[in-house]
Amino acid sequence: MLTVYGDIRSGNCLKVKWLLDRLGRDYRWVETDVMSGVTRSADFLARNPAGQVPAVVFGDGRVLAQSNAIIGYFGEGTDFIPADAYDRARMYEWLFWEQYSHEPYIAVVRFQRLLGGKEADEIEPRLMERGHAALARMEAALNGADWLVGGGPTLADLALVAYTRMAHEGDFDLSAYPAVRAWIARVETAFGIR
Numbered sequence: 001m002l003t004v005y006g007d008i009r010s011g012n013c014l015k016v017k018w019l020l021d022r023l024g025r026d027y028r029w030v031e032t033d034v035m036s037g038v039t040r041s042a043d044f045l046a047r048n049p050a051g052q053v054p055a056v057v058f059g060d061g062r063v064l065a066q067s068n069a070i071i072g073y074f075g076e077g078t079d080f081i082p083a084d085a086y087d088r089a090r091m092y093e094w095l096f097w098e099q100y101s102h103e104p105y106i107a108v109v110r111f112q113r114l115l116g117g118k119e120a121d122e123i124e125p126r127l128m129e130r131g132h133a134a135l136a137r138m139e140a141a142l143n144g145a146d147w148l149v150g151g152g153p154t155l156a157d158l159a160l161v162a163y164t165r166m167a168h169e170g171d172f173d174l175s176a177y178p179a180v181r182a183w184i185a186r187v188e189t190a191f192g193i194r
């Protein structure tokens with residue numbers, strides 16, 4: 001049986017849950033509170049030396065971490081990974097961009113506001129600026145396109161929707177990004193996200 005260690009409040013963890021649910025895979029979810037310090041315990045570090053969720057443990061004991069590596073693994077052989085090499089590379093382009101230029105701003109501000117107890121005026125302005133720059137880049141890409149890559153939903157949409165649909169929890173007002181808002185609804189439908 002596949003085991004997923006995840007915190008249900010985390011977009012990185014939800015990416016994995018949404019894909020497994022969408023693909024009808026059997027798994028055991030072990031709720032892992034990232035605020036409790038458990039991800040830095042000796043037991044957990046033995047499983048994932050990075051001390052983070054999500055992490056999955058396969059029936060044979062092998063472990064895989066990093067949300068986008070995990071969805072890449074389970075996405076193999078599905079339409080969520082484009083067959084065309086260029087489109088597939090474009091999908092990876094978005095996945096790497098998500099982790100370096102989107103999540104560190106949009107997810108981090110949300111985390112600081114929601115779980116870190118910070119007020120809006122305590123948030124570093126640079127984080128808000130970079131978050132808005134990420135949303136503006138997505139708005140430009142989705143203006144006239146239904147999906148980030150090609151003609152259907154891919155792992156790029158799944159990865160990017162995770163924190164984009166929660167951006168308002170970090171005070172990012174999505175009303176300035178109409179194409180992004182319409183895309184969120186499309187991706188939610190495609191992956192059965194509620």
Ligand SMILES: N[C@@H](CCC(=O)N[C@@H](CS)C(=O)NCC(=O)O)C(=O)O
Nearest residue numbers: 010012034039052053054066067068
């Ligand atoms: N790049 C990693 C980021 C994972 C990550 O930041 N996990 C957070 C929750 S969203 C975590 O486990 N934090 C607890 C800690 O760092 O101790 C991924 O995509 O999986």
